[in-house]
Amino acid sequence: MSEKSGFSTSAATGIGSMPGGDAREAARTVTGSFADGQGMPYLAELPARGPGADMIGRTVGLLVEMYGHVEPSGWRISDRPGRDTRRARSWLGEDLDALEEFTQGYEGLLKVQAVGPWTLAAGLELRGGEAMLGDPGACRDLAGSLAEGLRTHLSEVRRRIPGAEVVLQLDEPSLTAVLRGRVRSASGYRTYRAVDRQVVEGTLRDVLAVNGEGLTAVHSCAPEVPFALLRRAGAGAVSFDFSLLTEREEEAIGEAVEGGTQLFLGVVPGLDGASAALSDPGGSVKEVRTLWSRLGLNPGTLGESVVITPSCGLAGASPAYARAALAHCARAAKSLADNPE
Template sequence: MSEKSGFSASAATGIGSMPGGDAREAAKTVTGSFADGQGMPYLAELPARGPGADMIGRTVGLLTEMYGHVEPSGWRISDRPGRDTRRARSWLGEDLDALEEFTQGYEGLLKVQAVGPWTLAASLELRGGEAMLGDAGACRDLAGSLAEGLRSHLAEVRRRIPGAEVVLQLDEPSLTAVLLGRVRSASGYRTYRAVDRQVVEGTLRELLAVNGDGPTAVHSCAPEVPFGLLRRAGAGAVSFDFSLLTEREEEAIGEAVEGGTQLFLGVVPGQDAASTALSDPGGSVSGVRTLWSRLGLNPGTLSESVVITPSCGLAGASPAYARAALAHCARAARSLADNPE
């Protein structure tokens, strides 16, 4: 097992986003769903509150000496911290306060999420309206700012919850599009040139290293996750939507597991589904057992190699479904550990 993975004691978690706008209710749910060592609580994100609480805005608020504001087209770089940046930071502080309240005395794994450097570069606009992705120098500056911001953020989380082993998850849903030159320009008539894979890998390695020897993960709920690149970049775990896995990618999965990379498998629907979807924990992970058998992997490695999650964030779900889905993830993970074959 990879020295930096460290998830074997925690068999279930969420992706990051939660429904609604009540920070205390969200913190109560993400801590209560994984009580008694049944999973990994995390710092919830509540995008329903509006710009600044969204995935990109949250991470813009973490940047050091770099600021952003909202335009009709999305987030754009600013010269100074304005209302939108201040709002993002204020909501993050509110979320940290709530998490701290519900983790008094907690010891164990605790996950925090931020948008990774390449999805951020594909989403953030320069002053002229084009994505930062089109400017190599801007991408380097953005990665450096993000690294410094994450160091401060991780230190703050450790200060507030001293018993936690903090897991850093980078969200990279646009990563494959960046690698394949599929990110569209502001006009929509062209795409940005594909970024060199070594540059992408090196930048991710630098950002993941911000957590030192602590556990790390990279999440993408998009198709065609570049498993090999993420492994080489040092990700301790790769988080993805299990339903999007193709036969072509299965070999990469086998190599990842044998190399010690853990898998956060999104097997539980991320939006309200029929009650039957959450009625059979064993059924939710039957495909995982089948995959293990097909790849010739030892069933005994399931409990140390797999963390069960929703297929993506829960922001679009109802609060009741979000609570049920996280609880179901914990039950499905127990089922997998108790009955690996």
């Protein structure tokens, strides 16, 4: 399979975050849940460890010649790497060590995640306390730093796991808010101006391009995912919470599938209270089949177009439920491929 042929051989995966703070246990789970080609392992994120392991902090640790530290209001740009940046980098190294241990001899798709440039700009503060999003020049610098950091990160993953075809996933839960001018200022009394869609698209394209010919995905568990923009930006797949899909967005789904874009469908609940939903793999993907039928799509394309995931990250679940949810994703994906109609 060429690197651009898609995700069809790995029909299930996780979003990124996992519960607890044990890197080896998380790596064991994300590799063992998808053994024997049943899904796509990934580099787990463990935000329960605290600042530096959280979504923004982890990506701050990847930046090149740009640093951050934690304030009561969140992450803020620093002049030099301090304790918080060093901690973020240390935890990432620990996670890479654990993943390397459990992927000896592995060949196949392997996913890594980072916060995308627009959610990062909305969540990272300038020295005065306002979000970088409000400063176009700062946004450009941030995107450039992120791109350079991701190049280095992807190279390190390939060095450690030489048999892997590395998939880059950008997490952009704030993207729609950025596009619609809904991101609030530090005071909370105003919102930042909406960023021009062409600027958003071009920046995403540049950052996604750091994976070269490798596969890419953009994830958002927020409503109103801008499917067409993400496709134009070069995302090979769009990852989203299937339960948030609206009728208005269904046409965009059909166009994406017909255009060759893969869909990471979040159909498996991410919290323990939904344990009953893990008893019926076929039931978990019933609505996916229904959508395909409603859009007039060929059921035979399900196996090559769809990857089954939890609805969002699993950081809020128990370790036992996280293991069960990932295993259920693999079973649900198999059910979808074996019984598309």
